[in-house]
Amino acid sequence: MKKKYAAYILTFVILLLVGFFAARVPSSTVPIYLDYQATTPVDPRVLNHMLPYFTKEFGNPHSTTHVYGTRAHKAMENARAEIACGINADPQEIIFTSGATEANNLAILGVCRALKKLGKSEIISVVTEHESVLQPLRQLEKEGFTIILLPVQKNGIIKIDDLKKALSSKTALVSIMTANNEIGVIQPIRKIAKLSHESGTLFHTDAAQAFGKIKMDVKKDKVDLLSLSGHKIYGPKGIGALFIRKGIKLMPINYGGGQEMRLRPGTVPVPLCVGLGKASEISQKELLVETKRLLVLRDAFLKLLQTSFPDMIINGDLEQRLPGNLSISFRNIDSLSLQENLKNVAISLGSACTSSSTGISHVIQAIHGKEITPTVTIRVSIGRFTSKKDIETAASELISFIKTEKGKKNDVQ
Numbered sequence: 001m002k003k004k005y006a007a008y009i010l011t012f013v014i015l016l017l018v019g020f021f022a023a024r025v026p027s028s029t030v031p032i033y034l035d036y037q038a039t040t041p042v043d044p045r046v047l048n049h050m051l052p053y054f055t056k057e058f059g060n061p062h063s064t065t066h067v068y069g070t071r072a073h074k075a076m077e078n079a080r081a082e083i084a085c086g087i088n089a090d091p092q093e094i095i096f097t098s099g100a101t102e103a104n105n106l107a108i109l110g111v112c113r114a115l116k117k118l119g120k121s122e123i124i125s126v127v128t129e130h131e132s133v134l135q136p137l138r139q140l141e142k143e144g145f146t147i148i149l150l151p152v153q154k155n156g157i158i159k160i161d162d163l164k165k166a167l168s169s170k171t172a173l174v175s176i177m178t179a180n181n182e183i184g185v186i187q188p189i190r191k192i193a194k195l196s197h198e199s200g201t202l203f204h205t206d207a208a209q210a211f212g213k214i215k216m217d218v219k220k221d222k223v224d225l226l227s228l229s230g231h232k233i234y235g236p237k238g239i240g241a242l243f244i245r246k247g248i249k250l251m252p253i254n255y256g257g258g259q260e261m262r263l264r265p266g267t268v269p270v271p272l273c274v275g276l277g278k279a280s281e282i283s284q285k286e287l288l289v290e291t292k293r294l295l296v297l298r299d300a301f302l303k304l305l306q307t308s309f310p311d312m313i314i315n316g317d318l319e320q321r322l323p324g325n326l327s328i329s330f331r332n333i334d335s336l337s338l339q340e341n342l343k344n345v346a347i348s349l350g351s352a353c354t355s356s357s358t359g360i361s362h363v364i365q366a367i368h369g370k371e372i373t374p375t376v377t378i379r380v381s382i383g384r385f386t387s388k389k390d391i392e393t394a395a396s397e398l399i400s401f402i403k404t405e406k407g408k409k410n411d412v413q
C-alpha cells in the first residue's frame with residue numbers, strides 16, 4: 001500500500017517538474033505564411049512522387065545500358081514532357097537547369113554571345129526586372145553590348161511605344177519578365193513578342209513568377225525563350241527549366257558532358273526533375289479553380305485593409321496582376337518595427353523611402369519615381385495552403401499593428 005502511494009507521489013512530482021520546465025521553454029507558434037512568391041512548400045503529392053527517385057530508382061539517366069539508367073531516363077523524359085505541356089511546347093525544347101536564375105543567364109548570355117558575330121549589339125529589357133536578368137545584362141555591357149532598360153508606367157507596365165522606339169536592326173534580344181516578383185504585374189508579352197519579331201529580334205521572358213499561376217502558351221504568345229522555376233510552384237528548390245524554341249542557337253555558359261543538348265552539362269538530378277514535372281502537372285490541372293479561390297482571398301484581404309486605411313497605396317495594376325499578389329505601401333510606418341513586431345504573419349517587406357541609400361526597392365522606385373514619401377511596402381502573396389481564416393487573422397494582426405504605429409506617430413506630433 002505504502003509503495004503504491006510512493007509511486008503516486010513520484011509520478012506527481014515528475015509531472016510537476018515536466019510542467020515547470022515545459023512552461024519555461026518558449027512555445028513556438030507557427031506564423032501564417034503569406035510569402036508564396038518568395039518560395040512555396042513542396043506539395044505532399046510532389047514529394048511522394050519524388051521519393052522513390054532518391055532510393056530505389058537512383059539510376060543515372062545518362063547510363064542507359066541497364067535498367068537502372070533506362071528507368072531514370074524515362075522518368076526524366078516524362079517530367080520534361082509535363083513541363084512542355086504546361087507551356088504548350090515540345091519536350092525537345094525544354095532544358096533542365098538549377099532554377100530560373102540559371103535559365104535567365106543561359107538565355108541572355110547564350111543568345112547574345114551567339115548573335116554578336118552577326119553585328120547584333122543591343123539588348124532591350126525593363127528597369128523592374130529580377131536581378132537574375134539585370135546582372136547578366138551588366139556582364140554583357142562589359143563585353144561591349146548596349147543595354148536599353150525601358151521605364152514602366154505608374155501601374156508597373158511598359159509602354160509598347162517605348163519598345164517600338166527602342167528596337168532596331170542591332171537588337172539581339174528583348175528580355176521582359178511575364179509577371180513581376182514584387183508587384184505581381186503582368187506585362188503584355190504577346191504584343192512584346194510580336195513587335196520584337198517584326199524587327200527581327202528574339203524574345204525571352206522570365207516566367208518564374210507566372211508559370212503555374214497564369215496560363216502560358218509559347219506557341220500562341222510566340223515566345224522564343226522562357227525561364228521557369230520549381231520552388232515557385234510547390235516543387236523542389238534547385239530545379240528549373242529553359243524553353244528554347246527549336247532552331248535558336250545559343251552559346252553554352254558551362255562546359256562539360258554533352259547533356260541537355262550540349263547546353264547544360266552535368267548529370268541531370270532526376271528526383272528534382274520528377275518533382276518539377278509533377279508540380280507542373282498539378283498546377284496546370286488546378287489552375288482555373290485555384291485562380292478563382294486566390295482572387296477571392298486576395299480581394300477579401302485587400303478590402304479589410306482598405307476599410308481601415310483608405311489612404312494606403314496599392315502598387316501596380318490591380319487587373320493585370322497575379323491572382324495571389326498584393327503590394328501595398330503605408331506612409332509613416334517604420335519597417336524595422338514591422339519586422340520586429342509582426343511575429344505571427346510571414347510577409348515580405350520592402351521599405352520605400354525618398355532616398356535609394358535607405359534601401360528602396362528598384363521596382364517601387366520605378367513606379368513612383370521622385371514622388372515617394374517615407375513608406376513601408378509589404379508584399380502579401382497568397383498560395384495553395386492559405387485559408388480564409390489565415391487571411392482574416394493576418395489582416396487583423398496587420399491592421400492592429402499599423403493602427404498602433406500610426407497612434408505612436410500622432411502622439412509624437
Ligand SMILES: Cc1ncc(COP(=O)(O)O)c(C=O)c1O
Nearest residue numbers: 099100101130132181208209229
Ligand atoms: C522573377 C524571378 N526571376 C527569377 C527568380 C530566380 O529563381 P530561382 O530561385 O529558381 O533561381 C526569381 C526568384 O525569386 C524570380 O522571382
